[in-house]
Structure formats: C-alpha cells, structure tokens
Amino acid sequence: MFIAYVYHYQHDVSRIQSVNEDTSPFYGKPDEKYVMVTFQSGMDYWKRCLKGFEDAAEALNVSVEYRGATQYDVNEQVTVLEQVIARKPAGIAVSAINPTALTKTINKAVEEGIPVVLFDSNASGSKAFSFLGTNNYSAGVTAAHEMAKLLKNEGKVAIITSPHQLNHQERTRGFVETIYQKYPRMQVVAVKNGKGDAMASKQAAMEILKDYPDVQGIFATEANGGVGMAEAVKELNKKEIKLISFDTEKQTLDLVKGGVIAATLAQGTWNMGYWSLQFLFHLHHHLTSPSRSGDSPLPTYVDTGITVVTRENVDHFYAK
Amino acid sequence: MFIAYVYHYQHDVSRIQSVNEDTSPFYGKPDEKYVMVTFQSGMDYWKRCLKGFEDAAEALNVSVEYRGATQYDVNEQVTVLEQVIARKPAGIAVSAINPTALTKTINKAVEEGIPVVLFDSNASGSKAFSFLGTNNYSAGVTAAHEMAKLLKNEGKVAIITSPHQLNHQERTRGFVETIYQKYPRMQVVAVKNGKGDAMASKQAAMEILKDYPDVQGIFATEANGGVGMAEAVKELNKKEIKLISFDTEKQTLDLVKGGVIAATLAQGTWNMGYWSLQFLFHLHHHLTSPSRSGDSPLPTYVDTGITVVTRENVDHFYAK
Numbered sequence: 297m298f299i300a301y302v303y304h305y306q307h308d309v310s311r312i313q314s315v316n317e318d319t320s321p322f323y324g325k326p327d328e329k330y331v332m333v334t335f336q337s338g339m340d341y342w343k344r345c346l347k348g349f350e351d352a353a354e355a356l357n358v359s360v361e362y363r364g365a366t367q368y369d370v371n372e373q374v375t376v377l378e379q380v381i382a383r384k385p386a387g388i389a390v391s392a393i394n395p396t397a398l399t400k401t402i403n404k405a406v407e408e409g410i411p412v413v414l415f416d417s418n419a420s421g422s423k424a425f426s427f428l429g430t431n432n433y434s435a436g437v438t439a440a441h442e443m444a445k446l447l448k449n450e451g452k453v454a455i456i457t458s459p460h461q462l463n464h465q466e467r468t469r470g471f472v473e474t475i476y477q478k479y480p481r482m483q484v485v486a487v488k489n490g491k492g493d494a495m496a497s498k499q500a501a502m503e504i505l506k507d508y509p510d511v512q513g514i515f516a517t518e519a520n521g522g523v524g525m526a527e528a529v530k531e532l533n534k535k536e537i538k539l540i541s542f543d544t545e546k547q548t549l550d551l552v553k554g555g556v557i558a559a560t561l562a563q564g565t566w567n568m569g570y571w572s573l574q575f576l577f578h579l580h581h582h583l584t585s586p587s588r589s590g591d592s593p594l595p596t597y598v599d600t601g602i603t604v605v606t607r608e609n610v611d612h613f614y615a616k
Numbered sequence: 617m618f619i620a621y622v623y624h625y626q627h628d629v630s631r632i633q634s635v636n637e638d639t640s641p642f643y644g645k646p647d648e649k650y651v652m653v654t655f656q657s658g659m660d661y662w663k664r665c666l667k668g669f670e671d672a673a674e675a676l677n678v679s680v681e682y683r684g685a686t687q688y689d690v691n692e693q694v695t696v697l698e699q700v701i702a703r704k705p706a707g708i709a710v711s712a713i714n715p716t717a718l719t720k721t722i723n724k725a726v727e728e729g730i731p732v733v734l735f736d737s738n739a740s741g742s743k744a745f746s747f748l749g750t751n752n753y754s755a756g757v758t759a760a761h762e763m764a765k766l767l768k769n770e771g772k773v774a775i776i777t778s779p780h781q782l783n784h785q786e787r788t789r790g791f792v793e794t795i796y797q798k799y800p801r802m803q804v805v806a807v808k809n810g811k812g813d814a815m816a817s818k819q820a821a822m823e824i825l826k827d828y829p830d831v832q833g834i835f836a837t838e839a840n841g842g843v844g845m846a847e848a849v850k851e852l853n854k855k856e857i858k859l860i861s862f863d864t865e866k867q868t869l870d871l872v873k874g875g876v877i878a879a880t881l882a883q884g885t886w887n888m889g890y891w892s893l894q895f896l897f898h899l900h901h902h903l904t905s906p907s908r909s910g911d912s913p914l915p916t917y918v919d920t921g922i923t924v925v926t927r928e929n930v931d932h933f934y935a936k
C-alpha cells in the first residue's frame with residue numbers, strides 16, 4: 297500500500313509539472329472576472345455576443361459578468377461603466393452607445409490599468425486596445441449586391457436607417473455607393489429615418505411607397521426597421537417588394553422564413569464576444585506582442601464578418 | 617509519513633482534475649505541426665511574423681515549421697505549398713506572393729480539411745478562413761498625415777512604389793487620396809516604379825528630383841524603395857527632403873536613427889504570426905464559432921495595425 301501511494305504520488309507530480317497552470321498560460325482563476333457592458337441590455341442581439349464571451353471564459357477558466365444600461369440612455373451607460381471600473385475587474389468589453397460619450401470613462405479605466413476592448417459599436421477616439429465588430433461599410437456593400445441579385449440589376453430602391461448613428465451611416469454609404477458605382481440601371485431614390493423603431497419605420501416605408509410607387513426594394517439598416525417595413529408591405533399588400541433587413545432577431549427570422557423579408561444580414565456576434573474575451577485575457581496576463589514603444593499590443597481592428605441569411609439557410613440562425 | 621503521502625496524493629489528484637489537458641482546450645500535442653509558408657523566405661521582414669507564430673506555438677504546446685520559396689517566384693511558392701499540404705499538417709499560414717496564383721492550391725488544402733489562414737498578403741478569392749495583415753489603405757493615410765506634419769501642410773511630394781502589387785496600390789491610393797482630400801496646399805506630382813529594388817528606386821528618386829526640383833518629400837511604399845531614395849538624397853546632397861519609408865529592416869532603422877529617413881511605418885508582424893497560429897489552432901481543435909450554415913467560423917479580417925517609427929522611438933524596433 298505504502299509503495300503504491302509513493303508510486304502514484306511521483307507519477308502524478310510529473311504530470312502536474314508538465315500540464316499545470318505554470319505550463320499553460322491559458323488558464324486563469326475562477327475569481328478573475330471579465331465584464332461585458334452594453335446598452336439596451338435586454339435586446340436579443342447581445343445574447344450571442346455574450347455566449348461567445350461565456351464560451352471563451354469557460355475555456356480559459358475565468359468568470360464573466362454581464363452589465364448594461366437597460367435603456368438607450370448615454371448617462372445610464374456611463375454610470376454603469378463607472379460602477380464596473382470601481383470594482384477593478386480583470387477586463388471590460390464595451391459596446392459604446394455612441395462614438396464619443398464613453399471615451400473619458402474608457403480612458404480612465406485604461407489609465408488605471410484595466411484592459412478595455414470595444415465590440416460591436418466603436419469609440420474610436422478612446423484608449424481601448426482594439427475594436428471587434430462588423431465592417432459596416434462592407435455590410436452595406438453586401439446588401440447592395442444582394443439587392444441587385446434580387447432585382448436582376450434593375451430598378452428603384454430605398455433605405456430606412458438611423459441617420460445619427462455611425463454604424464448606420466456606414467451601412468447606408470456602402471449600399472448607396474455600390475448601387476451607384478456598380479449598377480447603372482439601379483437608383484436609390486429615398487433614404488428615410490426609421491428612428492430604430494418598428495412603428496416609425498413602418499410609417500417611413502408607407503411614405504416611401506406612396507411617394508415612389510415604383511420602388512422595388514427597401515434595405516433597412518437595423519432590425520426594427522426591417523419589422524416596420526415588413527408590416528408596411530403587408531398592409532399595402534405589396535409583397536412583391538424585395539426587403540433586406542439586418543440581424544437575426546426571432547421576429548426577423550420568422551419574416552425571412554415566411555418569405556416577407558428576402559434576406560437579412562447576420563453579424564459575427566459570437567466571434568465579437570469570444571475574441572473580446574480572448575483579447576482581454578491576453579492583456580490581463582501580458583501575453584500580447586512584446587512591447588515596442590508606441591506599438592499596438594493587439595490587432596487594432598477585427599472584422600467579425602457578415603453572413604447573408606435567406607429562406608435556404610434561415611433555420612440555422614434560430615437561437616438554440 | 618504514510619498519512620502525509622495520502623494527503624499529498626489526494627490533494628494533487630484534485631489539482632490534476634482541475635488543471636489537466638482535458639480541462640484546458642488550449643493545450644495541443646508537440647507532434648501537432650503548424651507550418652508558415654512565405655516567399656523570399658530569407659527576408660528579415662518575416663522574422664518577427666515567425667516569432668509571433670513560435671510564441672503562440674510554445675504557449676499552446678504545439679510545433680511549428682517555417683517554409684518558403686527562397687526567391688520571388690510564383691511557381692516555387694506553389695510547389696512549396698503543395699509539398700507542405702502533402703504532409704497533412706495541423707494548419708498552414710500563408711503569405712501569398714500574389715492575390716490569385718495560390719488560390720487553387722489553398723482551396724485544395726481547405727477541401728482536404730487542413731485549416732489555412734492568410735497573413736500579410738491576401739488571396740481574397742480563396743477559401744482560406746481569415747486574413748491577418750495591415751490595412752494598407754490606412755497605412756497610406758497614416759503616411760500622408762505624417763508627411764503633412766513634416767512639411768507643415770504645404771509642398772510637392774512624390775511616391776516610389778511597386779505598381780503591380782495590390783498592397784502597394786492600396787498604400788499609394790491611401791496616400792494620394794488623403795493628400796488630395798485633406799491638404800489643399802500639398803500635391804502629389806509623381807508616382808514612380810521602384811521595382812521593389814534599392815538600385816531601381818534610387819534611379820527613380822534621382823529622376824523625380826531632376827524633373828521636379830521643388831519636391832519636398834518622398835514616400836516609399838516598401839523597404840528597398842526607402843533605402844534607394846535615401847541613397848539618392850545623400851548623393852545629391854539634398855538631405856532637407858523628407859523621406860517616409862516602410863517596415864523596420866535594420867538598414868531602414870539605421871537611416872531613421874541617422875536622420876536621413878524621417879519616419880518609417882512598422883507593421884504589426886508579431887501579431888500577424890501570433891494570431892495566425894491561434895486561429896489555426898482554434899480551427900484544428902474545433903474551438904471556433906458554433907456552426908451556422910454559411911457563417912464564418914473566424915473573424916474574416918484582422919487589421920494588425922501600423923506604428924510610426926521616428927528618431928524618438930527607433931531604438932525599440934531593433935531586433936532583440
């Protein structure tokens with residue numbers, strides 16, 4: 297018995313030495329906490345970002361917490377972020393409600409030595425180490441090519457967007473410039489403000505279809521706009537209009553499945569969350585690029601990609 | 617004694633259970649080999665890419681191999697890549713000698729189930745899972761702003777580039793468009809082919825300075841161009857001309873240190889190699905985004921960033 301224990305003991309010591317935390321740098325502590333901070337924190341959209349964040353945390357043996365402004369409220373997000381910083385977490389991934397409002401607070405965190413990355417919505421003037429999100433201009437380009445395919449490269453189209461948000465400005469610009477440069481027999485005749493709201497977007501779509509009765513397609517740059525325009529074409533019984541929406545909320549997927557919305561653009565939300573946590577872990581554990589003065593320790597921008605979702609592949613996009 | 621061993625044994629078993637290979641997914645096998653494939657494989661430039669690749673491999677407990685075409689030779693790189701594929705490595709990171717020549721070979725690897733990512737130079741039509749490299753348009757924009765700063769927003773400038781390579785076309789376009797759009801008192805008067813060669817670039821710079829004696833700055837989009845134009849201004853004794861080069865070869869750094877070249881742009885080469893290996897490891901071990909049909913398992917593009925190197929910070933950029 298005694299010899300057996302000794303044997304086991306030595307055998308296991310050698311295993312420990314070759315495989316323990318000191319050998320693998322990708323093994324954190326369960327009390328090492330990383331926080332994801334959003335706004336309108338109850339939105340479905342964040343669920344898959346958080347899933348990626350959680351999956352990375354589980355793999356790296358660390359903990360995560362989800363916080364956010366419950367409303368679309370700048371001051372509320374600043375307050376939440378300040379509360380999170382005060383507890384000195386191992387890292388923070390922030391989706392910024394607008395490009396400037398959080399900059400001072402983000403910089404404070406970085407100056408205190410807390411790693412911060414931005415995901416989904418950037419604050420490009422801040423000291424955050426990286427931004428992980430969709431290339432919104434490219435997403436607009438993809439939407440334009442998809443619309444051209446649906447309309448066989450010909451016809452009038454319109455856009456419903458949120459003109460005060462940078463993301464949406466870029467999606468709009470990618471769409472408009474691509475139609476203008478690549479499809480001479482197509483034309484963008486109207487760009488309307490849907491206010492990120494289904495009711496306002498329905499109203500905007502109704503106006504578009506009244507003012508331009510020959511419009512054959514509408515691109516909504518966000519999900520509520522997609523739902524609103526779908527209601528408008530149903531109410532006006534104009535189901536021949538080709539609709540392209542954004543994101544993969546259940547309501548949007550149901551409309552794609554039902555054939556009302558022809559296509560929607562899925563963002564790489566799992567990758568945003570997963571690689572945000574990987575980057576924060578690398579910063580916290582000093583696993584980034586060996587320091588050179590002024591050098592960026594991490595890639596400055598990660599384009600998490602876009603997937604076109606149509607009736608053919610929509611079933612794969614329902615949350616499991 | 618006996619009790620002490622029992623105690624240790626149990627204690628260590630619990631440690632093993634929580635910390636062994638089965639728990640951390642970021643622990644490969646030493647015979648799991650990842651290969652980096654380049655062209656002009658002896659160039660200094662690749663060293664820091666390979667260092668990042670090696671650092672990630674060490675952290676993940678896997679092996680790496682470095683292969684490449686020794687010359688700037690398309691067929692040689694295709695042959696090398698085919699040889700690498702035949703040995704079925706765990707993953708391949710390729711820097712493509714041109715945007716199309718390797719596409720068929722890359723696709724063959726992916727179809728055989730070998731993960732492939734591209735770094736530094738893209739082959740965007742291929743089935744590789746991601747591209748990690750510099751945003752060359754942004755690098756050109758950065759060079760333009762730096763040149764404007766050096767010339768106090770006023771004066772004629774020129775470019776020495778390799779007009780047949782996509783990377784260099786984008787650097788040139790970023791520079792030209794920024795000067796045109798942002799600096800009305802500046803003008804790009806010449807864009808010359810330096811052929812990626814110091815002698816040809818010296819000749820190009822001599823011609824520029826003869827044809828446009830009032831040129832005040834030259835931007836070379838690659839390292840040999842930088843060395844060549846530095847020789848031209850030394851020979852003509854025109855050291856007041858502001859030169860901006862690219863990359864951080866020793867010769868370039870020496871010229872920055874000596875004040876002949878005002879600034880050079882450092883690419884995030886360590887990050888290219890490090891995150892290439894991380895991505896390949898994630899693909900090989902199925903640690904990527906839970907599959908949705910058509911979804912990109914990894915971020916499609918990683919911008920590894922640019923750093924401006926001047927006399928102030930040049931010492932940090934010498935290889936250690």
